[in-house]
Amino acid sequence: MSDGKAGRSLRMRFKRATKRVWELPTRPSNKKLLEMYALYKQATEGDCEGRARGGLRDRAKWKAWKGVAGTSEADAMERYCEIVDSLMV
Numbered sequence: 001m002s003d004g005k006a007g008r009s010l011r012m013r014f015k016r017a018t019k020r021v022w023e024l025p026t027r028p029s030n031k032k033l034l035e036m037y038a039l040y041k042q043a044t045e046g047d048c049e050g051r052a053r054g055g056l057r058d059r060a061k062w063k064a065w066k067g068v069a070g071t072s073e074a075d076a077m078e079r080y081c082e083i084v085d086s087l088m089v
Helices: 008-023 030-045 056-067 073-087
Strands: none
Touching: 008 030, 008 073, 030 056, 030 073
């Protein structure tokens, strides 16, 4: 695994994946979307803070993000890219 900091090539791959996600051939399941959301937030903002707020949708997103707390920026980016790559097939 990595030391936590994303290298330049991983950052570029992640940026491409965040654009490619809009071109997916089919809509991922809600579970997969929540996982992608959580990894994206973890990669871009770090650990989730505060308490869950809002309706069911917002709470589900918060819970998913909270579930990946402690994941390094690099690992979150890597996992996000792997999911997008697998969905592009």
